[in-house]
Structure formats: structure tokens, C-alpha cells
Amino acid sequence: MSNVLLDTGLGSFARSLGDDPASSALNELERRVDEAVVRAFRDGDPAAELELHRFLYEVNAHRLLPPWSAHWHDYEHPALLAARRKAQAAWLARDRAVLGADVRVPAAAEEFAAWATKTCEGHESGVTHPLFGFLADEATFDQLRTFLSQETPFDIHFGDLVALLLPGVHGELKIELAGNFWDEMGRGSADLTHRRLRVSMMERVGVPPDGYLTDVDDFWLEELRLANLYFQTAADRRLAPQAVGMLLATELVVPGRIERQIDGWRRVGLTDPEMHYLREHVTVDVEHAQGWLDHVVVPLARTRPDLLPEIALGVLRRLDAALRVCDRAWNELRSMA
Incomplete structure (x- = not known):
């Protein structure tokens, strides 16, 4: 060798x-x-x-x-x-x-849903993190582009990660997953698939569309960790309950964060059509969060309350990873100035 x-x-x-x-x-x-x-x-x-x-x-x-x-x-x-x-x-x-180690969650379905909602909506990785005010009000074009690029390893694969959870799931759980996947697929329009919309925005701002495969060493540890969380839990059936918790946390934390990014891109000159990818998520993710609670988390909690600690661990792993991303981005982007 x-x-x-x-x-x-x-x-x-x-x-x-x-x-x-x-x-x-x-x-x-x-x-x-x-x-x-x-x-x-x-x-x-x-x-x-x-x-x-x-x-x-x-x-x-x-x-x-x-x-x-x-x-x-x-x-x-x-x-x-x-x-x-x-x-x-x-x-x-x-x-x-x-x-x-010390996760203690309610055993009743509705109480667990309330715990998850409160935990996610009040988390430091949400819109109150100083990163998002910075992106909206101060970040330069290059700083916004760097943030968009760094988010690619997770975002670009989201539709495939949802698809990995579909086999063997039935009833309202599958309907909710399928609805989420159908949105990712542009509701049947190839030009409106979320992946194509994202790649279009990446190309518009100068982010290489294949960089997430060819330039892996350019990504921060925190972004790779976040992407690998979803690969790990979506691909390993034993960890599917964690994937459920991660997807719930994803949808619950997003509101407000996307709007702040849109504000920033508008400020540096992007038009709304050029931000179709971001604008698509402003309303869709709010709908998905409620649907995920009503049709996935609560039914699972009622039939398999023993899985709640694993779902909760998925919520907590996702929130922890997201906060680390926010902190790293906050520090790295400001150092570019």
C-alpha cells in the first residue's frame, strides 16, 4: 500500500x-x-x-x-x-x-406530542438563535452562499431519506409519509421537485450542484454530522423510531428560520422566483409538522408507548445537532467579514 x-x-x-x-x-x-x-x-x-x-x-x-x-x-x-x-x-x-441517559417523557400520546412541541419550539436552534437575525440583516452575498452550500449534505437528500422510511409502513403513517414525499416530488411536476428547485437556486448563486458528492472535505463537521444522523436512522430499521423523532423536530423547528433567510437573500438582490426553493418551505413545513404529529407520532404513541423514549432520543439528537450547526455557522460566517 x-x-x-x-x-x-x-x-x-x-x-x-x-x-x-x-x-x-x-x-x-x-x-x-x-x-x-x-x-x-x-x-x-x-x-x-x-x-x-x-x-x-x-x-x-x-x-x-x-x-x-x-x-x-x-x-x-x-x-x-x-x-x-x-x-x-x-x-x-x-x-x-x-x-x-436521563430522558423522561410522558407515556400518554397527546402529552408526549405536547412535550415534543414545547421542546422543539423553545429550543435554542430555532429562529431566536442569533444566526438567523444575522442572515436576515447583516450577511453578505458570500456569507449567505456559504450557508446555503453548507446545508446541502442534509437538504439535498431529504426526499430520499423520507423514501427510505416508506417500505413496510401502512395506514395513516404511510399516507403522511407519502404526502411529505409527494411534496418533495413537486406534486408530480419534475420542474417543481424540491431537489430541482434547490439545485436551481444553488446554480443561481454559484454553489456547485455536485459539490455535495465531490467536495465532501469542504463541509463542516457539524453539517456532516447532521446529514449522517438522518442516513443512520432512516436506513437502519432498528432506529426508525429515532428517525420519526428527527423528522418531527425538523418540521417543528423550521418555522421562522426560512423567512429570515429569504429576508437576507432579498436584501442582497435575489428575486422571489430565484428563491422558489426557500419560499416553498415557508408554508409546507408548518403543514407537515401538524400532520406528522397527528398521523405519525400520536398513533405510534398510542399503539407502541414503549417506543417513546427512542422517538424522544431522535428529537434530542436532531436538536443538539442543529444547535451545533447554528453555533458553527454563526462563528464561521462572521469570521468571513
């Missing part, structure tokens, strides 16, 4: 493996992931956690792609998936210990 490969990050190392990696390369991958797990989740080393999340995102994002994609990589080797699973398990164990 070349010294060049040994000096690369874990994400780049994964890309170097190819379809039929040598056993020496797989052994090296296992060794490096084991070492990074200890440094990241036992010792609290942010550089090691960044390496792990670059690796996780590299594998997670590319495994969604079909083989005809120009960016497709074959990441199905059992040893590579075992390394991914090990990293995700250590990360989840850390979050359980930090965020979930």
Missing part, C-alpha cells in the same frame, strides 16, 4: 479501495476506523470525529446513487460496511450516554 494512501483521510481512503480491495487495504481501513472511534467518542477529539463523519457521509451518500450516476461508487463490500456500522454504533452509544 502506498504511503500516499496512508496519508489520506478516511473518506478518500474509502474511495481508493475500488470494487475488489486487497485484504491489506481492508485491514488498514479497520485499523484506522478503530483508532478514530476511540479518539472521537472516548477522547472527544473533534479532528477524529470529522474524519469519521467524512467517511460515513462518503459511504452513505454514494450508496443512494444508481450505477448510472457519474458519481457512483461500489460501497457494498462487507468489510467496508462493517467499518461503517462500527463507527455508527460508537457514535450512537456516545449520544445515548450524553443525550438519552
Whole structure:
């Protein structure tokens, strides 16, 4: 194995493996992931956690792609998936210990819904965070563009993440998920799919549309962590209750945040048609939040109250990750001035 490969990050190392990696390369991958797990989740080393999340995102994002994609990589080797699973398990164990150890939630469905709503709407990652006032009133075009770019790893995949939750779910839960997915799909209009609207806005402001796949090392740890949260919980059926909580928190925290971004983009010269992607979410996400409560969370809480701690952990993991994103963006964007 070349010294060049040994000096690369874990994400780049994964890309170097190819379809039929040598056993020496797989052994090296296992060794490096084991070492990074200890440094990241036992010792609290942010550089090691960044390496792990670059690796996780590299594998997670590319495994969604079909083989005809120009960016497709074959990441199905059992040893590579075992390394991914090990990293995700250590990360989840850390979050359980930090965020979930003392979780106490109501057992009754309606009371749980009220707890979740209050927890999300009053959270520091909401519109009251100073980041959103800054985006609305002070941020330059370049600062707003950087924020839009950094949000891409999660936002660009949202429709696919919802789709991952659809199989095997029935009744009103599936109807609500399908409605959310149908909105993501532009209600049947290819030109109005949320992904296409987002890519159009990215191109308008100079954000490379494929950068979320080709330039993974450009993203902050906090943004990769947020994206990987959804990949982890939507793709692993054992963690589907957490995904439910994360999606609930997503919809409940969004109101007001989007409007502040729209205010900022208007201030620097973008027109409403150029912000179709953002404007689409002003009303849609409010509707989704209520629908998610009424048709997913409350029915689950009534039939499987034992799952409520896991749903709550999903809420708390999402809120914690979002706050870290806000804090990082607040600091990074101001340093650009």
C-alpha cells in the first residue's frame, strides 16, 4: 500500500479501495476506523470525529446513487460496511450516554406530542438563535452562499431519506409519509421537485450542484454530522423510531428560520422566483409538522408507548445537532467579514 494512501483521510481512503480491495487495504481501513472511534467518542477529539463523519457521509451518500450516476461508487463490500456500522454504533452509544441517559417523557400520546412541541419550539436552534437575525440583516452575498452550500449534505437528500422510511409502513403513517414525499416530488411536476428547485437556486448563486458528492472535505463537521444522523436512522430499521423523532423536530423547528433567510437573500438582490426553493418551505413545513404529529407520532404513541423514549432520543439528537450547526455557522460566517 502506498504511503500516499496512508496519508489520506478516511473518506478518500474509502474511495481508493475500488470494487475488489486487497485484504491489506481492508485491514488498514479497520485499523484506522478503530483508532478514530476511540479518539472521537472516548477522547472527544473533534479532528477524529470529522474524519469519521467524512467517511460515513462518503459511504452513505454514494450508496443512494444508481450505477448510472457519474458519481457512483461500489460501497457494498462487507468489510467496508462493517467499518461503517462500527463507527455508527460508537457514535450512537456516545449520544445515548450524553443525550438519552436521563430522558423522561410522558407515556400518554397527546402529552408526549405536547412535550415534543414545547421542546422543539423553545429550543435554542430555532429562529431566536442569533444566526438567523444575522442572515436576515447583516450577511453578505458570500456569507449567505456559504450557508446555503453548507446545508446541502442534509437538504439535498431529504426526499430520499423520507423514501427510505416508506417500505413496510401502512395506514395513516404511510399516507403522511407519502404526502411529505409527494411534496418533495413537486406534486408530480419534475420542474417543481424540491431537489430541482434547490439545485436551481444553488446554480443561481454559484454553489456547485455536485459539490455535495465531490467536495465532501469542504463541509463542516457539524453539517456532516447532521446529514449522517438522518442516513443512520432512516436506513437502519432498528432506529426508525429515532428517525420519526428527527423528522418531527425538523418540521417543528423550521418555522421562522426560512423567512429570515429569504429576508437576507432579498436584501442582497435575489428575486422571489430565484428563491422558489426557500419560499416553498415557508408554508409546507408548518403543514407537515401538524400532520406528522397527528398521523405519525400520536398513533405510534398510542399503539407502541414503549417506543417513546427512542422517538424522544431522535428529537434530542436532531436538536443538539442543529444547535451545533447554528453555533458553527454563526462563528464561521462572521469570521468571513
